[in-house]
Amino acid sequence: MHHWLDRYGYSLNLIAVLLWPLSLLFCVIVRVRRWLYLNGFLPSAAVAVPVIVVGNISVGGAGKTPLTARLVELLRAAGYRPGIISRGYGGQSETWPRYVIADSDPQQVGDEPVLLTQRCRCPVVVDPDRVAAARALLETYPSCNVLISDDGLQHYRLQRDIEIAVVDGFRRLGNCACLPAGPLREPPSRLREVDFVVGNGAARGGEYLMALRGETAINLRDPQVSSVLAGFRHSTIHAVAGIGDPGRFFEHLRHARLRLIEHPFPDHHPFCPEDLQFREDLPVLMTEKDAIKCWKFAPEGCWMVPVSAQLEPQFEEALLQRLAAIALSKGVRREIPARRRSVLPPSTPHSSSEVNEHGQETAGDSGVSGQQGSAGLRPGAAGADLQGKPAGLSDSRRDSGDAGSGGAAVDR
DSSP states (O other): OHHHHHHHTTSOOHHHHHTHHHHHHHHHHHHHHHHHHHTTSSOOBOOSSOEEEEEOSBSSOSSHHHHHHHHHHHHHHTTOOEEEEEOOTTOOOSSSOEEOOTTOOHHHHOHHHHHHHHHHOSOEEEOSSHHHHHHHHHHHOTTOOEEEEETOTTOTTBOOSEEEEEEETTTTTTTSOBTTTSSBSSOGGGGGGSSEEEEESOOOTTOEEEEEEOOEEEESSOTTOEEEGGGGTTSOEEEEEOSSOHHHHHHHHHHTTOOEEEEEOOTTOOOOGGGGOOSSOOOEEEEHHHHHHHTTTOOTTEEEEOBEEEEOHHHHHHHHHHHHHHHHHTTOOOOOOSSOOSSOOOOOOOOOOEEOTTSOEEOOOBOOOOOOOOTTSOOOTTOOOOOOOOTTOOOOOSOOOOOOSOOOOSOO
């Protein structure tokens, strides 16, 4: 599906034009569905704590996972006790909900929830029904006082207080058509109705910029061993990526001036040992999301490249101010940190295991790799410089309904 959309969904072409009537029908259906939820004709459920939804309106990866991880850091530093709920995409468990721990099987609960558990040191519960996930998490972890729903923008059964939409800063919204003619799960106008729009790698007017940084590789066989990416310049490397946009990871490695043999896989690909067996005996670099599924059988010379998200201070302050008002209205109290900082630097990737307050062993950093915007776009929150333009981008600069913050949250 992603290969189809990458080929036809990010440009105007004959296939997209032929599928346009089906796309219009899809738009009508999703609009009617959302209207039914907003007006109470379809049931939705609220929970006692603030709910922040992180999602996007396009199919595929846009950077939601590293943003979610950064939000956990931000909220914890501000005195909140966050928890994460997720659909557990790709998880094959026969029973739900599932409480995710650091060594949970990604095939059962999904790769991203395991990654977030290892990175964030907070409760993570997965269930295709996010209302059930939220209730299970709050029942098991009553100290949790704010929920982050990872990739739940279209799951309207769960009422939310803050919506954050992530947009790929370079691919944008493709040809701006809904499925199946384009890559969108909702019309472009939906971005005008969320609270915040975050541009991954590049941001337009009204959006907040997110830059992804990752300059260190960690060995899968011995996580205590690490190397800067520049240390791999002496030879060609195999680059493995099973994420929504593998080209973003490859471009990140090229920016570090590495020579690549690219090995793209579908998003959430269930890796097996044969996938990492190459004729050339060269180092293998992969995203941390892929490494979650490969560390048990990875051969010598396999490395993961964790990344961390950097956000604009203006976004972090605006989010915390809005959350404070919502928390007050719900009677949620937080611990005021001893010294408030307006800019909270992201943690550096690490590989040592830790045990969190709930007895979960955790380790590592997370995310999918990305790069900073091209010339003419404003710099990142911390002056990140990850220049580079992905190849094969279509021209989607016409009005696509891009919008910034200030829209009304839904299902309150």
